[in-house]
Amino acid sequence: MESLIGAETLWIPIDDTSAVGAARRMATGLAGRAGFDEARTGELAIAVTELAGNLHRHAHHGAVALRLTRPYLSDSDTADPAVEVVALDAGPGLEDFEAHLRDGYSTGGTLGVGLGAVTRLASTFDAWSQPGRGTVVAARFAAPRRPLTRIGQPAQPGGERAAGLTRPMAGESACGDAYAVRRTADGVVAVLCDGLGHGPLAARAAQRAVEVFLDTADEDVTALVTRLHRELKPTRGAAVGVVRHDVSRGLVQFAGLGNIAGAVLWAGERGRHLTSMPGIAGHQARTIRSFDYPAAENALIVLHTDGLNSRWSFDGQWGLAGHDPLVIASVLLRDAGTRRDDAGVLVLKCRP
The missing domain is CATH 3.60.40.10 (PPM-type phosphatase domain)
Structure with missing residues (x-):
């Protein structure tokens, strides 16, 4: 497609447990506007709950940003609408982010399936984390679901321009x-x-x-x-x-x-x-x-x-x-x- 337009972005500070539910409800509302089917809406809800829950448990000054996007400027343009999710914080950051994507890996006594689930459900996924500076996770969920693109890996130059x-x-x-x-x-x-x-x-x-x-x-x-x-x-x-x-x-x-x-x-x-x-x-x-x-x-x-x-x-x-x-x-x-x-x-x- 030919253009990228900044869409209205919903910002949800994750400052208590109720904010996790609010983020999930807002995400499913955007999914309905995008025409997601029930299964895809459920997948988005799982991913947003995991990301917001991680912020509530581990981060400082964390927030989730949600928006509905239309065709965007990329190497593999698609007319499918998508919901973009950004989770960002100024928390402790992660020494080994890749380890946290493996199921079963946990430093907080949980099952350690959260980020691994997000990567499997997202259409594109990328993240940046530095110890002492916090973490940013960005994921796009297209309808219908597409094979995952890991943008930050050296072998994948990434589609987004x-x-x-x-x-x-x-x-x-x-x-x-x-x-x-x-x-x-x-x-x-x-x-x-x-x-x-x-x-x-x-x-x-x-x-x-x-x-x-x-x-x-x-x-x-x-x-x-x-x-x-x-x-x-x-x-x-x-x-x-x-x-x-x-x-x-x-x-x-x-x-x-x-x-x-x-x-x-x-x-x-x-x-x-x-x-x-x-x-x-x-x-x-x-x-x-x-x-x-x-x-x-x-x-x-x-x-x-x-x-x-x-x-x-x-x-x-x-x-x-x-x-x-x-x-x-x-x-x-x-x-x-x-x-x-x-x-x-x-x-x-x-x-x-």
Whole structure:
């Protein structure tokens, strides 16, 4: 398929036993909307219960994020809807994550079947864990069930080229950050937007930016930001960033207005910061211009709103680069996100 659109994400803090049941009920509700049959819905419920239960028993500041996705940008595109599940925490982390995937392995006196069951039931599964820093698990459940793809293993380069994650500020149900990605003849082009302020009006501005982006065939990033500036005038406005990866030229082009930040990273280095111009799309734009950056094969493009600390870094976690972009986005949101603002992060892999 041609596009990836950031879907509404349900965030459930796992702070007591009742939250495990709440996560399960929300997941089965999404399964019903996706058209899962009874058996597949039951499998999803088992997996979410295991992941949320692990957070309750072992983690600190754990949460489960759930969303319903439509066709997404990958090497093996599928029209099947899927439910994505992310479990993340800032707990003790795991020394040997692979050992915890084996049935019968347990450090807490349980049967040790939880994570092994999740890997068998998921369509794709990936995870990242570091001792003292916590764990992130990301799984997709498609309907119908598909053979498991383990994305983080070296022998499996992984199908996902792009993924993002958004989270509303504490106390808000609507998130003012949104993103979308679409394929071009020679790569991808993507937008990340941050509606001015918070709540439903900010969310509406960001969603309008996504609608305009998806309805525009133009691939020139300067032209796209110019149109977004024009079309967002009836809204409260937004910070916007548009990035294009040209595979054939090994080039990243970026144009932005306002506080959309990011970098092109490669070979374990910080790489090059992306430059956004001052302004608010829809209201203020003295100058709209683009900047070019080299992008080696297997580089990462990371965009984020000001809901993430601009001083984030992988800080010794460069093994992350080989993982699913959803895991990468989740780790960055966990480590650098603030609860005093909407937060959004988008990760693109520069692969042919």
